[in-house]
Amino acid sequence: MTSQILLATNNAKKLAELQSIVDEAGLTVTVVSPKTAGAYPEPAETEWSFVGNALIKARAGVAATGLITIADDSGLCVDALGGMPGVRSSRWAGPECDDTANLELVLRQIDDVDEDRRTAKFVSVVALVTPDGAEHTWTGEMPGVLATAPRGEGGFGYDPIFVADDSTAADDGEPRTNAELSAPEKNAISHRGKAMRAMLPTLVELLGAR
Ligand code: IMP
Numbered sequence: 066m067t068s069q070i071l072l073a074t075n076n077a078k079k080l081a082e083l084q085s086i087v088d089e090a091g092l093t094v095t096v097v098s099p100k101t102a103g104a105y106p107e108p109a110e111t112e113w114s115f116v117g118n119a120l121i122k123a124r125a126g127v128a129a130t131g132l133i134t135i136a137d138d139s140g141l142c143v144d145a146l147g148g149m150p151g152v153r154s155s156r157w158a159g160p161e162c163d164d165t166a167n168l169e170l171v172l173r174q175i176d177d178v179d180e181d182r183r184t185a186k187f188v189s190v191v192a193l194v195t196p197d198g199a200e201h202t203w204t205g206e207m208p209g210v211l212a213t214a215p216r217g218e219g220g221f222g223y224d225p226i227f228v229a230d231d232s233t234a235a236d237d238g239e240p241r242t243n244a245e246l247s248a249p250e251k252n253a254i255s256h257r258g259k260a261m262r263a264m265l266p267t268l269v270e271l272l273g274a275r
Contacts, residue, residue: 068272069095071102073126073136078221082252083135086261092269097132105129113152115139116202119192127194133271135264137257139189141223143171143211145178151188154222168215168226175211183211185227189256191264193271201267205259207231217244220251229254 072083075098084096099105108125110118119138126134140154150157150171158166175183187207194200208230215225224243231254232241243251252258 068093069097069102069132070268071126071130071132071134072096072098073122073134075099078248079137079257082248082257083261085252086258086265087268090262090265090269092265092272094268094272096135099126099129102126102130102132110138110152115152115188115190115204116192118152119190119202120194120200123192123194123200127196131196133193133195133268135191135193135261135268137189137191137260139187139257141171141185141187141227143175143185145175145182145184146171164222165215168223171211171223172213172215172226176213180210185209185211187223187227187256189260191257191260193264193267195271201264203260203263205256205261205263207254207256207259212240212242215244216242217246219246219248220244224251 072080074080080096080098087094087096108121110121112118112121115138119136122136123134126136140151142148142151158170189205190202192202209228212226212228217225220243227243228240229243232246235241
């Protein structure tokens with residue numbers, strides 16, 4: 066029998082990433098989105114931590130659908146900015162701003178920072194909440210450095226300015242940003258991939274117990 070779980074996001078890339086992670090693990094699980102499961106109002110992300118916001122999103126999903134719900138909250142933490150933008154990553158340049166405005170603001174804010182001090186990390190917290198109220202969270206991190214200008218067409222958000230420590234260089238020896246990696250290459254080293262893979266044993270246990 067195929068079980069359904071909800072991933073509380075409308076981001077199709079995150080949905081595809083979790084589906085491929087559960088498929089690779091050999092689970093017969095279908096990951097559905099709020100659109101498929103029955104749309105509900107998105108809760109406000111009012112916490113100042115990734116854990117708090119991931120739990121808000123997962124609790125709202127389970128309350129609306131009755132399905133085991135997974136949610137992730139993530140962001141970019143820049144050392145030279147004291148860990149910001151962090152939970153403010155998607156709105157860093159203002160509520161109406163897009164990914165390009167956000168990453169351009171970060172580049173301006175650190176344009177006087179020496180190359181060896183442009184360190185940063187992506188952080189993802191994955192929360193899982195069950196219909197009977199059990200709550201679990203896992204954290205994944207992807208350390209790296211910030212480039213001085215955007216490169217690449219793939220990914221989203223801050224990917225064009227982020228060079229992961231685990232990324233391999235291009236054929237000409239140039240370091241590659243996340244936006245220059247294929248989706249499987251990024252998923253294998255990403256903060257979200259790590260947190261989601263850490264979640265799998267608990268998911269297997271919960272589905273086995275149903
Ligand atoms: P949320 O967890 O979907 O609210 O995402 C927060 C924000 O963090 C996104 O809008 C992006 O700006 C940034 N972010 C999170 N994960 C990534 C990633 O894998 N690549 C690039 N930006 C990311």
